[in-house]
Amino acid sequence: MPSVDLTKLKAYRAQTYYLSPVIRLTTPAQALDFVNARGFVYFWPIKGITLPSLWVATAGDRPVPDNHDDPGNITWDWKDKSLGQKIWYYGKILRRKATFISLDVAPYFYALSENFGSPEEDYLLAYEEGRLTQAAKQIYETLLDKGSLDTISLRKEARLLNAKESVFNRALEDLQKDFKILPVGIAEAGAWRYAFRYEITARHMPELPEKARSIGEAEARRKLVELYLASVGAVQVRDLIRLFGWPPELTHRTVAWLVQNGILKDDLSHLQMSGEWLALAELVE
Secondary structure: OOEEOHHHHHHHHHHHOOOOHHHOOOOHHHHHHHHHHHOEEEOOOOOOOOOOEHHHHHHOOOOOOOOOOOHHHHHHHHHHHHOOOOOOEEEEOHHHOEEEEOOOOHHHHHHOOOOOOOOOOHHHHHHHOOOOOHHHHHHHHHHHHHOOEEHHHHHHHOOOOOOOHHHHHHHHHHHHHOOOEEEEEEEOOOOOOOEEEEEEHHHHOOHHHHHHOOOOHHHHHHHHHHHHHHHHOEEOHHHHHHHHOOOHHHHHHHHHHHHHOOOOEEEEEEOOEEEEEEEOHHHEO
16 A cells, blocks of 8 residues: 655645744735645644644744743734735634635635525524524624624624623634634723624625635535645545534545545555545655
């Protein structure tokens, strides 16, 4: 059985993750170039998930410290100042974690969301079918009616002051994950004088659903898996399922198409880990 060339894989990820101090990010413009080059990345490295992150590309492959003065935390400033600027798409997307997506790639994610038509109607269908919680419905309707609001005002206007913090935050994550809302700025509100302002995605970025309309679901999955492997080099199918949350059958079908078209190699072994792997052809021994 062919195997993944671990030496080549390590060198490959050193380039795509920007692990070398020579290519590490030092400016907002470089951060934008990084996101555009990779297609999508995490803000922070997430345990158990293989994906480049803005933090590692800026601060190096080390744990995120509690020290707010750490130089790597300049990424917070880059992220906050970019909100609402439409230079990339940012929100809690992949596994409900903070994700940056390039504007070219965002339509492929949107094409896989449960937004099919009017933003004034889709959420009602999702709610009626049990795919949207009552709290998420109230938050969405409030933003729909009143426009952009910070989380403090949003919780009050949505009549969720008595709801558990976990219920409110989960609703925000549900709506972000399905591209229904996104953070568009920072407000000096609450005890910490720091709160996200949210807006309806289709209203803030009307070009996004328009661009996604011509993209089929199969095409979108192929594009995202191809981009993912272009970033990480080699993974197992279970890594794809864990990251994207797609049904196994659809994930396997997507991989099979990419293998048949010579984009990926499958049925590979890994000298340090069990299971079958798939990889870019250039990383196969």
